[in-house]
Amino acid sequence: MATLTLDSVSKVYKAARGRPVTAVDAVDMRIADGEIIGLLGSSGCGKTSTLRMIAGFEDVTSGHIEVGGRVIDNLLPAERNIAMAFEGYALYPPLRVRDNIGFALLRDRQPRAEVKRQVEEIAELLEIVPALDRYPPTISAGQQQRTSLARALIRKADVFLLDEPMSQLEPQLRAVLRARLKDWLITRRMTTVFVTHDQTEAIALADRIAVMEEGVLQQFASPDELKERPANLFVASFIGEPPMNLFEARVDRSRSGLGLAVLDAGGARAFELRFDAEVAGLADGAAVHLGMRPHRLRLGDRAGAVQGTVTSHSWLGDQTHVGVEIGGTECIVVAEGEVPARLGAPIAVEVPLRAVHLFDADDGRALFHGSEAAS
Amino acid sequence: MQRQTVIGRGVRVVLLTLVGLFFLFPIFWVLLMSFQTNQDILRIPPSLVFTPTLENYGALISGRLESTAGVLEIRFMNNLMNSVILAVSSVALSLLLGIPAAYAFARFKFRLGEDIAFTLLSFRFAPPLLVLLPLALYFQQMGLIDTYIGLIWVYQLITLPLILWIVRGYFEDISEDIEHAYRLDGNGWFKTFTRIAIPLAKPGIAAATLLSFIFAWNNFVFALILASADKQPVTVGALAFVTASGIQYGQIAASIVLSVTPTLLLALYAQRYLVEGLSLGAVKG
Numbered sequence: 001m002a003t004l005t006l007d008s009v010s011k012v013y014k015a016a017r018g019r020p021v022t023a024v025d026a027v028d029m030r031i032a033d034g035e036i037i038g039l040l041g042s043s044g045c046g047k048t049s050t051l052r053m054i055a056g057f058e059d060v061t062s063g064h065i066e067v068g069g070r071v072i073d074n075l076l077p078a079e080r081n082i083a084m085a086f087e088g089y090a091l092y093p094p095l096r097v098r099d100n101i102g103f104a105l106l107r108d109r110q111p112r113a114e115v116k117r118q119v120e121e122i123a124e125l126l127e128i129v130p131a132l133d134r135y136p137p138t139i140s141a142g143q144q145q146r147t148s149l150a151r152a153l154i155r156k157a158d159v160f161l162l163d164e165p166m167s168q169l170e171p172q173l174r175a176v177l178r179a180r181l182k183d184w185l186i187t188r189r190m191t192t193v194f195v196t197h198d199q200t201e202a203i204a205l206a207d208r209i210a211v212m213e214e215g216v217l218q219q220f221a222s223p224d225e226l227k228e229r230p231a232n233l234f235v236a237s238f239i240g241e242p243p244m245n246l247f248e249a250r251v252d253r254s255r256s257g258l259g260l261a262v263l264d265a266g267g268a269r270a271f272e273l274r275f276d277a278e279v280a281g282l283a284d285g286a287a288v289h290l291g292m293r294p295h296r297l298r299l300g301d302r303a304g305a306v307q308g309t310v311t312s313h314s315w316l317g318d319q320t321h322v323g324v325e326i327g328g329t330e331c332i333v334v335a336e337g338e339v340p341a342r343l344g345a346p347i348a349v350e351v352p353l354r355a356v357h358l359f360d361a362d363d364g365r366a367l368f369h370g371s372e373a374a375s
Numbered sequence: 376m377q378r379q380t381v382i383g384r385g386v387r388v389v390l391l392t393l394v395g396l397f398f399l400f401p402i403f404w405v406l407l408m409s410f411q412t413n414q415d416i417l418r419i420p421p422s423l424v425f426t427p428t429l430e431n432y433g434a435l436i437s438g439r440l441e442s443t444a445g446v447l448e449i450r451f452m453n454n455l456m457n458s459v460i461l462a463v464s465s466v467a468l469s470l471l472l473g474i475p476a477a478y479a480f481a482r483f484k485f486r487l488g489e490d491i492a493f494t495l496l497s498f499r500f501a502p503p504l505l506v507l508l509p510l511a512l513y514f515q516q517m518g519l520i521d522t523y524i525g526l527i528w529v530y531q532l533i534t535l536p537l538i539l540w541i542v543r544g545y546f547e548d549i550s551e552d553i554e555h556a557y558r559l560d561g562n563g564w565f566k567t568f569t570r571i572a573i574p575l576a577k578p579g580i581a582a583a584t585l586l587s588f589i590f591a592w593n594n595f596v597f598a599l600i601l602a603s604a605d606k607q608p609v610t611v612g613a614l615a616f617v618t619a620s621g622i623q624y625g626q627i628a629a630s631i632v633l634s635v636t637p638t639l640l641l642a643l644y645a646q647r648y649l650v651e652g653l654s655l656g657a658v659k660g
């Protein structure tokens with residue numbers, strides 16, 4: 001219900017002994033009113049630290065945080081009007097689930113009947129009605145987690161911070177609640193930042209996703225953008241299931257179009273790819289990482305196809321993940337439907353231009369996205 | 376649940392009874408002694424058969440000890456009162472100072488914090504007598520010797536570190552995020568301290584209170600040196616039973632029974648919170 005801006009925010013934890021830890025490093029984010037943001041990244045990359053700074057439990061080491069255009073760096077947590085669901089739930093043990101959820105509303109002296117109605121509404125939404133009259137220590141971890149989520153969602157706050165709000169739930173329930181949660185957030189125009197380890201969840205729920213690694217914001221963009229135009233090698237390999245196939249390669253501009261000499265583990269030329277595309281800016285002989293999306297590769301023997309050997313084969317019910325060894329490197333191809341393939345059999349893989357991404361061999365920065373040149 | 380055979384259960388009952396007897400026998404014996412005359416007590420061999428008498432209690436309460444050497448004034452009731460005053464006010468003062476301090480040490484990482492906390496604990500390392508002799512001189516100059524205030528002050532050496540360190544551990548065990556959640560709901564840190572931290576640390580506070588009360592109650596040296604007869608607690612006052620005409624075992628027993636009673640009552644009362652603490656501890660996280 002307000003904009004949220006992180007302006008070059010850093011967090012350095014000073015350890016009593018040892019080196020200080022830079023948990024968050026100059027993160028910039030401009031989040032619009034009512035936008036839902038997913039925060040994605042490996043464990044320990046600074047997601048929780050970012051949320052804790054927004055909530056005010058940690059001082060920002062440098063930079064500024066604004067909510068609704070107002071700098072909140074020096075406000076107490078109580079003055080920020082922010083709601084948060086904690087990674088560790090943090091329920092009040094002596095209060096029943098019902099009172100835990102309605103706590104903030106009761107404190108604001110809202111009429112009891114009204115609070116009761118709202119608590120029950122959200123309990124129904126999150127499927128915790130049977131737990132309402134129990135005490136937190138006596139309910140399951142999943143129920144505690146949803147209680148904690150409910151306690152945050154029921155508030156009328158400017159910004160909502162949800163730290164791994166559904167990590168304890170089984171996939172079915174998670175999928176159901178994800179849809180309901182999205183609905184709830186959108187109809188109320190709640191500005192939300194949620195942390196998750198589940199890409200599917202981030203992609204399904206978020207308008208934009210922020211990918212973090214080692215405290216640095218790697219890319220902040222829509223799910224489509226992250227898939228089509230990953231800003232660097234980390235994002236490319238982090239987003240996408242199964243993950244992007246990676247090869248070492250050299251750019252070959254000796255002829256027209258774009259040529260790639262793909263190298264094997266020993267650095268010798270394993271196979272060659274050639275595309276009829278006008279590409280600017282890639283120097284002849286430049287060392288690059290070649291990334292290929294498994295979903296974009298095709299099995300088939302048209303001209304330019306690469307020869308490989310089947311090494312694994314898993315039928316998932318609607319698609320097949322075929323592992324193919326090409327030039328000594330393992331690579332996954334996702335094929336629609338069931339593919340009859342024997343292990344060890346030769347197989348041809350077509351590499352369309354739109355499957356191809358190139359990254360700088362030194363710093364991993366994205367150099368080229370095939371989907372841009374192909375369209 | 377383990378399956379239990381009848382034999383296993385039988386053995387358990389026997390063993391528990393033995394252990395119980397072993398620990399409770401002295402107390403039981405003292406209780407018996409308190410109802411016996413000195414002659415009964417000193418009879419050889421000792422016997423369980425005697426005519427109970429309330430003489431010992433009577434003597435303690437009236438303050439007149441009649442022995443073969445004549446009538447002796449004892450101030451047991453006065454001593455008991457002193458013990459109550461000293462222990463209760465020392466513990467109360469320590470709670471007042473120690474709980475906020477424990478919270479500060481647990482939650483706010485400040486410079487030298489760890490050193491200060493350890494220094495406070497180190498008061499317990501020094502042999503009390505060593506501290507007391509110079510202290511007695513200062514107290515004399517300051518006019519604090521033989522006053523309740525002076526004694527309560529010195530008693531802080533016993534009670535404060537105990538409360539500080541026990542309660543601090545409990546505060547550290549409370550998830551910080553519970554307090555954070557409460558603060559996000561619009562409450563300041565002081566309210567968080569009183570409404571969330573203290574109630575959740577109640578078992579620890581109960582345990583620390585009980586322990587420090589026992590230590591304060593049983594203290595001997597501080598009061599022996601810093602207090603005169605009318606400020607003395609029972610521990611020191613009990614010396615009076617060693618009289619010129621012999622040791623008054625009956626009265627000693629009766630005075631033990633009387634002076635154990637307050638601690639026992641407190642322990643029974645605190646038990647509720649201690650048990651509550653056990654059940655809360657099981658569900659952390």
Ligand SMILES: Nc1ncnc2c1ncn2[C@@H]1O[C@H](COP(=O)(O)OP(=O)(O)OP(=O)(O)O)[C@@H](O)[C@H]1O
Pocket residue numbers: 013014021022023041042043044045046047048049050087
């Ligand atoms: N209070 C603290 N003192 C010192 N270092 C800390 C503190 N809190 C976090 N860190 C460090 O900061 C880094 C980021 O931690 P953070 O909790 O933000 O990670 P995260 O992305 O939330 O991880 P996870 O996905 O496991 O929850 C980690 O290296 C962690 O060790």
Ligand SMILES: [Mg+2]
Pocket residue numbers: 047048049087163
């Ligand atoms: Mg975290």
